[in-house]
Amino acid sequence: MRVLVTGTAGFIGSTVAHRLLDQGHEVIGLDEVNDYYDVNLKLARLARLTPRAGFTEARVSLQDRAAMERLFADTRPQRVIHLAAQAGVRYSLTHPHAYVDSNLVGFMNILEGCRHSAVEHLVYASSSSVYGANTRLPFSEHDLADHPLSLYAATKRSNELMAHCYAHLYRLPVSGLRFFTVYGPWGRPDMALFLFTRAILAGEPIDV
Secondary structure, eight states, X not given: OEEEEEOTTSHHHHHHHXXXXXXXXXXXXXXXXXXXXXXXXXXXXXXXXXXXXXXXXXXXXXXXXXXXXXXXXXXXXXXXXXXXXXXXXXXXXXXXXXXXXXXXXXXXXXXXXXXXXXXXXEEEEEEGGGGTTOOOSSOOTXXXXXXXXXXXXXXXHHHHHHHHHHHHHHOOOEEEEEEOOOOOTTOOTTSHHHHHHHHHHTTOOOOO
């Protein structure tokens, strides 16, 4: 099977790409490799992927509509796993346009590519941040998620609504995953696990 995986320079994306390759699938790995965090870590993840048989790298920005249209037309993926996004709640307070460009415009380009390429199934990353002001615990996918508390969360909730619309209008099978904190080897250095551990080892207070 030919699978387009976006965000393959990222933690989750690179891990998913390796697992698909292990299973014998062909992977087209898309990532623009931005500088939201250490680019060297992203390049190191890619360096483990690029030599693998069945992997093709696409250094493309999600928001580049023409480039995305060419990518779908040239590669004709059967499935799409969309994990690329501008992440981070705090960063969205100071860099709002990055979230609109990547998470809204970029996701529209993914949806349109899937629609016009007759993709069999789209799986995309949402976020637990969509629960926002919800106080009911534990969280459930049946809870309302209409009160996001950051622009990042608002863009991810928007993704869910956009995907729902395309699933209804064009019968595109879509699955959204509301990730909580995901951690492990090669993980993102801006995540709580790494920030807390670094502060504890340095004898510094934890920023909550």
